[in-house]
Every structure is written in C-alpha cells, then in structure tokens.
Amino acid sequence: MGDIFAWYALHSVATFEESARTQAYWSQHADELVQLGLPFLVAETGGEIVGYAYAGPWRRKPAYRSTAEDSVFVAPGRTGLGIGRRLLTGLLAACADARLRQVIAVIADSGDQGSVALHLACGFSHAGRLTEVGFKHGRWIDTVLMQRTVSLPD
Numbered sequence: 001m002g003d004i005f006a007w008y009a010l011h012s013v014a015t016f017e018e019s020a021r022t023q024a025y026w027s028q029h030a031d032e033l034v035q036l037g038l039p040f041l042v043a044e045t046g047g048e049i050v051g052y053a054y055a056g057p058w059r060r061k062p063a064y065r066s067t068a069e070d071s072v073f074v075a076p077g078r079t080g081l082g083i084g085r086r087l088l089t090g091l092l093a094a095c096a097d098a099r100l101r102q103v104i105a106v107i108a109d110s111g112d113q114g115s116v117a118l119h120l121a122c123g124f125s126h127a128g129r130l131t132e133v134g135f136k137h138g139r140w141i142d143t144v145l146m147q148r149t150v151s152l153p154d
Contacts, residue, residue: 002020004073005017005020005073033055039053039090039095041091043086051075051078052073052087055068055070055071055094056069068095069106070091070103072115080114088119092150102149103150105124107119108143109142109144129144
C-alpha cells in the first residue's frame with residue numbers, strides 16, 4: 001500500500017498529501033479503522049498488492065458517526081482492469097454491513113474523469129463542488145463531492 005500511495009502523493013493530485021507514509025503509519029491507520037468498525041480492503045494479484053480501499057470517518061463529530069469518506073487507490077499500471085470497481089463495490093457492501101448510512105467521495109478535479117466515472121458506476125451521485133481548495137504541483141485544484149446512501153435506518 002505504501003508504494004501505491006507514495007506514487008499518487010508524489011506524482012498526482014489524487015491525494016492532496018505530498019509525501020509518502022511509512023509502513024508503521026499504514027498499520028496504525030488500518031488498526032484505527034478496524035477499532036472504529038470501518039472497513040479496510042486490499043486487492044492482491046499473485047501475492048502483490050495492486051490496490052486498496054477504506055472508509056474513514058467523514059468528520060470526527062458525533063453527529064457524523066453514520067457517514068464515512070471512501071478512499072480507493074489502484075497501483076499505477078493496474079488501472080482500467082476493474083480492480084477499483086471491485087474494491088469500491090466491496091467497500092460499499094462492507095459499509096452497509098457496518099450500518100453506515102452515507103458514503104462521501106471527495107475527488108480532485110484533475111481533468112481525468114476516471115474516479116468520477118467509477119463512483120457514478122457504483123451508484124454515487126454528484127453532491128457539489130469546492131473550488132480551488134487544494135494547491136499542489138503549482139496549481140489550484142477543485143474537488144468534486146459525490147455521495148451514496150448505503151443503508152437506511154431501521
């Protein structure tokens with residue numbers, strides 16, 4: 001996971017992070033999500049990690065406890081093979097199992113519509129846009145907000 005994330009942090013705007021994260025960070029992050037009852041999925045091919053997805057807290061305020069933000073990353077060179085769709089589909093099912101109500105996607109508007117198309121294909125709808133909220137690689141970047149209901153209250 002670290003190598004995948006590092007590539008995106010250093011070479012893209014898919015994340016607004018600008019540096020790699022240590023293996024210790026990833027272990028701690030996964031443990032924290034599990035303790036919160038949130039899913040963390042890993043896709044492997046031939047023993048190699050080719051992607052991962054997780055649901056993190058949307059906000060840390062109690063009223064948002066039933067809403068999560070998704071993160072989906074596929075290894076460079078492995079995109080377009082359906083890995084992201086399988087990860088996001090599995091993540092949404094796990095979020096429903098965790099009794100979450102909403103999943104939010106915050107997508108950097110880089111001009112590449114792949115992530116938006118993936119989320120649309122998995123039932124997300126557009127919820128809004130935040131303009132020029134990120135600055136990376138010498139330019140201002142908008143984010144597209146998308147949302148999907150994954151479970152309804154009892």
